[in-house]
Amino acid sequence: MKIVIASDHAGFELKQAIKKNFTEGFEWLDLGTDSLDSVDYPDFGEAMAKAIKNKDAERGIIVCGTGIGISIAANRYAAVRAALCTSPEMAALAREHNDANVLALGARITGFDTAMDCVDTFMKTDFAGGRHKRRIEKLDQGL
Numbered sequence: 615m616k617i618v619i620a621s622d623h624a625g626f627e628l629k630q631a632i633k634k635n636f637t638e639g640f641e642w643l644d645l646g647t648d649s650l651d652s653v654d655y656p657d658f659g660e661a662m663a664k665a666i667k668n669k670d671a672e673r674g675i676i677v678c679g680t681g682i683g684i685s686i687a688a689n690r691y692a693a694v695r696a697a698l699c700t701s702p703e704m705a706a707l708a709r710e711h712n713d714a715n716v717l718a719l720g721a722r723i724t725g726f727d728t729a730m731d732c733v734d735t736f737m738k739t740d741f742a743g744g745r746h747k748r749r750i751e752k753l754d755q756g757l
Contacts, residue, residue: 615737618671620645620662621721622655622684625677628721632675632733640737643671659687666715667693674716675733681720688716695753700724702735709739711746 617640621629626647633642645661647653655678662674662684674696678684681698688696696716697708700723708714717736719729741750 615639615673616641616643616671617737618643618645618662618665618674619676620658620674620684621647621677622653622658622679623647623650624679625684625719625721626650628719628726628729629675629677631726632677632729635730636733636737655684656687659684660691662688662696662716663691663694667691672715673737675719675736676716677719677721679720679722681718681723685716685718688718692754695750699732699736701728702731705732705736706739709736710742711749713741713746713750 619629619642659676662676665671666674676684676688685696685698688694694716695712695714696718697712697714698718699705699708705717
């Protein structure tokens with residue numbers, strides 16, 4: 615599965631750890647950042663959104679300090695349904711009920727093991743469809 619991943623400086627180390635821990639069956643498209651030097655999270659949320667819109671990857675992962683800013687930035691784009699998850703249960707429900715295509719993580723607020731469990735769950739969980747499909751269709755209609 616091809617996955618696009620991006621972070622700001624606060625999420626850089628977690629982004630790198632995710633790529634290192636998930637190698638089998640994953641092809642990573644890394645949109646940066648490439649260091650701990652300060653950058654602006656909206657730039658990386660936008661890059662993620664463009665990659666999802668262009669179908670460069672099936673799913674994505676974005677990381678910043680809390681996950682809040684970068685998920686807000688990415689969710690400004692219609693092609694993205696980014697879910698900020700702090701537990702594997704949230705990651706499962708984001709996929710099952712909301713057909714989330716981007717997982718947002720907060721490197722400063724989510725422990726390493728929990729973050730890895732969130733990624734694993736997010737990647738293994740399918741959209742349930744059914745009654746949830748009509749709700750996603752309403753989201754896709756926009757405001």
